[in-house]
Amino acid sequence: MGELEARKLKHPTTGTEAILMGILVExxxxxxxxxxxxxxxxxxxxxxxxKIVGKGDFFFFSPEHPPLTEDAQRVIDWAVDHxxxxxNSGEVTASDLLLGIWSETDSPGHKILAALGFSDEKAKELESLSSEPGSVDD
Incomplete structure (x- = not known):
């Protein structure tokens, strides 16, 4: 879903902001x-x-699968490690990815979350919710 959001904005890569939008679109x-x-x-x-990353050129066609930025790759690596x-068994969840975005403090995704009021306290609250027994996070 993040790739699709990157393409909609005509970005040549899939960054942390696109992953964040993908979480919300899902x-x-x-x-x-x-x-x-x-x-x-x-x-x-x-x-x-x-505002942060900019909008792509109107005449630019983003690749079908825009490659990940370095920040986005680190987010995915962080989520897998987490x-x-x-x-916990199972797949990496959207919560893992969101917490990974928050951990990548210089990334556009982190800056967007901070601008919209997300904080360390909110990250801890999400982590607590996602680790509760019986918690379902697809």
Whole structure:
């Protein structure tokens, strides 16, 4: 979903801001619901993304699969490591990715989240919610 959001904005790469938009577009995960409940919406993230990263050239056609930026790759690596260290079985979740974006402090995704009121306290709250027994995070 992040790739699609990057393409919509005519970006040549998939960055942390696109992953964040992908989480919101998906909409059913614990992370997406947590963001929406805390006032972080897709439209606000898109607006902030254009302010921080810019909008692509009208005549530019983004690749079908825009490659990941270095920040985005580090987010994915962080999410995988976080999942492995947690001892929870299963796949990397949207919550893992969101926490990874928050951990990448110089990334556009982190800056967007901070501008929209996301904080270390919110990250801890999400981590607590996602680690509760019986918590379902697709």
């Amino acid at each position: 909409g059913t995960s614990l992370a997406a619901k947590f963001l929406w409940a805390n006032g972080v919406t897709l439209f606000k993230v898109r607006d902030e993304s254009v 999942k492995l260290k947690s001892g």
